[in-house]
Amino acid sequence: MQYTLKELRARNGLTQEQVAEKVGVATLTYRLWEQNPLKIQIGAVYQLANIFGVKIDDIFVGVSTTPEDLK
Numbered sequence: 001m002q003y004t005l006k007e008l009r010a011r012n013g014l015t016q017e018q019v020a021e022k023v024g025v026a027t028l029t030y031r032l033w034e035q036n037p038l039k040i041q042i043g044a045v046y047q048l049a050n051i052f053g054v055k056i057d058d059i060f061v062g063v064s065t066t067p068e069d070l071k
Contacts, residue, residue, distance in 0.1 A: 002058060003052075003054065003058055003059065004034070004037075005033060005034045005037060005048070005059065006034050008048075008052040008054065008059070009034075009052070011052075012051070012052055012053075014051075016030050016031055016034070019048075019051065022047070022051055023044050023047045023048065023051070024047075025041075025044065037059060037060060045059065
């Protein structure tokens with residue numbers, strides 16, 4: 001199953017600020033991740049999957065990975 005970070009956050013009743021604090025990043029950084037999950041730092045991917053109770057694949061399946069998206 002595929003989810004956006006925003007959906008996962010809402011399903012868990014968390015604010016962007018709360019998730020950012022749990023991961024140990026600035027709120028602005030987390031907001032950017034919601035807009036473009038390909039920008040997530042690798043270490044944070046595991047934390048997010050754990051926080052939201054999903055597999056890593058559930059966060060990234062279906063995310064476009066064209067060269068333009070990776071910039």
